[in-house]
Amino acid sequence: MQENNWDIAITGGTLITMSAGMEIIEDSLVGIKDGLISAVGRNNDPNFSTFKAKELINASGCIVMPGLVNTHTHIPMVCFRGMADDLQLMEWLSKHIWPVEMRFISKKLVYDGAMLAMAEMILSGTTTFCDSYFFEDTTAETISLVGMRAVVSQGFADIFMSDKAKADKMMRVAGRFVNRWQPHAPMITPAYFCHSPYTCSPDTLTRVKEDAREKGILYLLHLLENKDETDTILDRYGKKPVHLLYDLGVLDEQTIAVHCNWLSKEDMAVFADLGVKVSHNPESSMKLASGVAPVPGMLRQGITVGLGTDGCASNNDLDMIREMDTAAKIHKVTSMDPTVMNAETVLKMATIEGSKVLGLDKFIGSIETGKQADIILVDMNQPHLTPLYNYYSQLVYASRGADVKTSIINGKIVMKNRQLLTIDYETAMDNVNNIAAEIINQKLR
Amino acid sequence: MQENNWDIAITGGTLITMSAGMEIIEDSLVGIKDGLISAVGRNNDPNFSTFKAKELINASGCIVMPGLVNTHTHIPMVCFRGMADDLQLMEWLSKHIWPVEMRFISKKLVYDGAMLAMAEMILSGTTTFCDSYFFEDTTAETISLVGMRAVVSQGFADIFMSDKAKADKMMRVAGRFVNRWQPHAPMITPAYFCHSPYTCSPDTLTRVKEDAREKGILYLLHLLENKDETDTILDRYGKKPVHLLYDLGVLDEQTIAVHCNWLSKEDMAVFADLGVKVSHNPESSMKLASGVAPVPGMLRQGITVGLGTDGCASNNDLDMIREMDTAAKIHKVTSMDPTVMNAETVLKMATIEGSKVLGLDKFIGSIETGKQADIILVDMNQPHLTPLYNYYSQLVYASRGADVKTSIINGKIVMKNRQLLTIDYETAMDNVNNIAAEIINQKLR
Numbered sequence: 021m022q023e024n025n026w027d028i029a030i031t032g033g034t035l036i037t038m039s040a041g042m043e044i045i046e047d048s049l050v051g052i053k054d055g056l057i058s059a060v061g062r063n064n065d066p067n068f069s070t071f072k073a074k075e076l077i078n079a080s081g082c083i084v085m086p087g088l089v090n091t092h093t094h095i096p097m098v099c100f101r102g103m104a105d106d107l108q109l110m111e112w113l114s115k116h117i118w119p120v121e122m123r124f125i126s127k128k129l130v131y132d133g134a135m136l137a138m139a140e141m142i143l144s145g146t147t148t149f150c151d152s153y154f155f156e157d158t159t160a161e162t163i164s165l166v167g168m169r170a171v172v173s174q175g176f177a178d179i180f181m182s183d184k185a186k187a188d189k190m191m192r193v194a195g196r197f198v199n200r201w202q203p204h205a206p207m208i209t210p211a212y213f214c215h216s217p218y219t220c221s222p223d224t225l226t227r228v229k230e231d232a233r234e235k236g237i238l239y240l241l242h243l244l245e246n247k248d249e250t251d252t253i254l255d256r257y258g259k260k261p262v263h264l265l266y267d268l269g270v271l272d273e274q275t276i277a278v279h280c281n282w283l284s285k286e287d288m289a290v291f292a293d294l295g296v297k298v299s300h301n302p303e304s305s306m307k308l309a310s311g312v313a314p315v316p317g318m319l320r321q322g323i324t325v326g327l328g329t330d331g332c333a334s335n336n337d338l339d340m341i342r343e344m345d346t347a348a349k350i351h352k353v354t355s356m357d358p359t360v361m362n363a364e365t366v367l368k369m370a371t372i373e374g375s376k377v378l379g380l381d382k383f384i385g386s387i388e389t390g391k392q393a394d395i396i397l398v399d400m401n402q403p404h405l406t407p408l409y410n411y412y413s414q415l416v417y418a419s420r421g422a423d424v425k426t427s428i429i430n431g432k433i434v435m436k437n438r439q440l441l442t443i444d445y446e447t448a449m450d451n452v453n454n455i456a457a458e459i460i461n462q463k464l465r
Numbered sequence: 466m467q468e469n470n471w472d473i474a475i476t477g478g479t480l481i482t483m484s485a486g487m488e489i490i491e492d493s494l495v496g497i498k499d500g501l502i503s504a505v506g507r508n509n510d511p512n513f514s515t516f517k518a519k520e521l522i523n524a525s526g527c528i529v530m531p532g533l534v535n536t537h538t539h540i541p542m543v544c545f546r547g548m549a550d551d552l553q554l555m556e557w558l559s560k561h562i563w564p565v566e567m568r569f570i571s572k573k574l575v576y577d578g579a580m581l582a583m584a585e586m587i588l589s590g591t592t593t594f595c596d597s598y599f600f601e602d603t604t605a606e607t608i609s610l611v612g613m614r615a616v617v618s619q620g621f622a623d624i625f626m627s628d629k630a631k632a633d634k635m636m637r638v639a640g641r642f643v644n645r646w647q648p649h650a651p652m653i654t655p656a657y658f659c660h661s662p663y664t665c666s667p668d669t670l671t672r673v674k675e676d677a678r679e680k681g682i683l684y685l686l687h688l689l690e691n692k693d694e695t696d697t698i699l700d701r702y703g704k705k706p707v708h709l710l711y712d713l714g715v716l717d718e719q720t721i722a723v724h725c726n727w728l729s730k731e732d733m734a735v736f737a738d739l740g741v742k743v744s745h746n747p748e749s750s751m752k753l754a755s756g757v758a759p760v761p762g763m764l765r766q767g768i769t770v771g772l773g774t775d776g777c778a779s780n781n782d783l784d785m786i787r788e789m790d791t792a793a794k795i796h797k798v799t800s801m802d803p804t805v806m807n808a809e810t811v812l813k814m815a816t817i818e819g820s821k822v823l824g825l826d827k828f829i830g831s832i833e834t835g836k837q838a839d840i841i842l843v844d845m846n847q848p849h850l851t852p853l854y855n856y857y858s859q860l861v862y863a864s865r866g867a868d869v870k871t872s873i874i875n876g877k878i879v880m881k882n883r884q885l886l887t888i889d890y891e892t893a894m895d896n897v898n899n900i901a902a903e904i905i906n907q908k909l910r
Contacts, residue, residue, distance in 0.1 A: 102852075104854075105807070108802075136848055136851060307793070311801070336862040339849065342787070348551075349791070350751065356692075357754055358557070359553060404589070406546075406894045407897050409547045410548075413551075418777075420866065421849070445848050449846075453853075
């Protein structure tokens, strides 16, 4: 009989593994040791009859599943949640978001916003996210303090680089950022983020990609969020955005294209051929009226697609469970076919497929022996989750962020029975409320 | 100085009145006596300095607002939540919903389902709903026990009436139902529900409407949920559905058309002219891939539109807050215009406009002196609701059903600090779980 000496044992829940075989184990047992999943099985398995665990979590009445993976967000933007809604995109950006960012972005705002955002994310079941914003070094430090898992991406946009000297300096800063955080992977994984083909010059797009390749890191960019991006790029370069990126040689398996609302079938073939990954953010694109990404088509072509919330200024939350529900429904009605984007497909996008998008699927995204322990418990013993015919349907179409009861990241409990253990959320709320008060005062002036 | 001797006083919250002037009162005070709102004002108003109240509710950190109005649902269908999803409509209906209904519908199922559904509705901020299902008498009795407000509508469909004698009998049963419940209005308001133009004969459509007119009650029907309904009706009668209903003389201010996903501009003009009301159920129609109702167009034409969840078999929840969020976002992206269906418009649809649809706006839908006290408190002091720039945005785009803290219906507290006071929800869950177990057993056989 094997020795079972664990840090944490989770017993009695229904385990949704999200492994290749999509096993579901009722009355399950998960053993965690040194941050890793060291045992997965049935509670009554004789191999586990003698286990010891420092901490025993009773998951009776709960689903036990991989933590959710948010493949695209700008977490400090929680500070602007609800600041400006229901506006045309350019009015929203140029009259509200950009002026406030110019005036108020600071390391303090990034720290305060990141703290609050992580409270919200943990409370709604996210354990891993991919962030792109200003002062990413501060964001990475804040994430380390809290113990969440993240891809942190250093941003590039030519509008902030007026000459080559500045561009050179930015590459050096970015290089130092990567050097600092690369040893922290796969908890904190540095990456590069070129804002978009319309805000980055071809030189910058290629230079950043070359450096990303050299360092073996991910390369992200917003792509085809809006319909007019194609015309903008066509006017400027005589070719469409994906054609441009292809010719620049920046598309490969380490590239994540965010949004892709206006990706054509030809673009999809290029993505599928080169292994480009996609981050799909349906709620943000619906709210900004940017479009609906052709995700069913992407999946048919074999493109790896993860789910994301985008920032809180355009969503206005970081709730991946709500995002799953919307993702399933928007594609059904857009394609007039209720069989597309079924609950299982969407749940994969929010877990194992999102992990693939972020290059982390060796470590997370499913509950299997040897993987790192990013696990959430969802309390199913509630009126709106009764009765229970199908676990996937219930999670996607009926559960809510607030149903997540307990969360474990890298083998550490970060939330237990809805209590956050690594974030002082009341201080985070106070700090962000103070920032908002300053913004409101400034706007009123 | 006036005498202020109240049953309940709600103090210190931000009051979202939803009155014609859309007043918002910070640090507010609401006095309730004998089921009615007897005072609305500021906490520091000298007129209220000496009030007495049997129960004092501290609403500090909360939004105080009218309870949400769900204009269309089939509450006992919670028993089928998640039973069959991601299927083509006819497969879903004919292979799953209808056979299970035929086999399992009983007064007991209706009672158990109604209890569970009301638990979910109260827990997510709904205080009034419009129900249409089998054994509506049992549903009305169950609603009375719980103390929710509802329009209960007796259903008609020719497929269940093989001859005139049966039809006569059904009208007599329906008449007794109306006689029994009409004295309970506006808490329980009886109505008639013709299932649809394709399941009711012209004779039944007109006969039921004539009786509804005589009794002064609402007349509801599903209309243009699916695209092919137009062809079906055109084939059968040589005219389109709204044309048919117009010729039958069943369209007026007491008629509520549910769904209307395929309503044409001409149809809208007819509705606007005759004062026909619309119940909009975006999530159900998205999930079934039925279509997106042209609501911005309806509103431009002056049609009164309320929001609804539809039944739990096609949603899969009864959460009106989530429904608001989806309603705003689906119309923005469908019309490619982020300014349509702003947060304020959607919140009106879920409160005062929904009350107008149900003919109850004299009594509920806004917080004003003299109206009946249907009031909810939403706890805004939470990470995902921080910071707070705009109350309407926050309610529609960021808040969740679980944020509703306390609920008052007709001056009675039915939920206090998330504790249901008039429903034994654990028994309701057990009962519905048992029904589901039977259904699963039957399906496995």
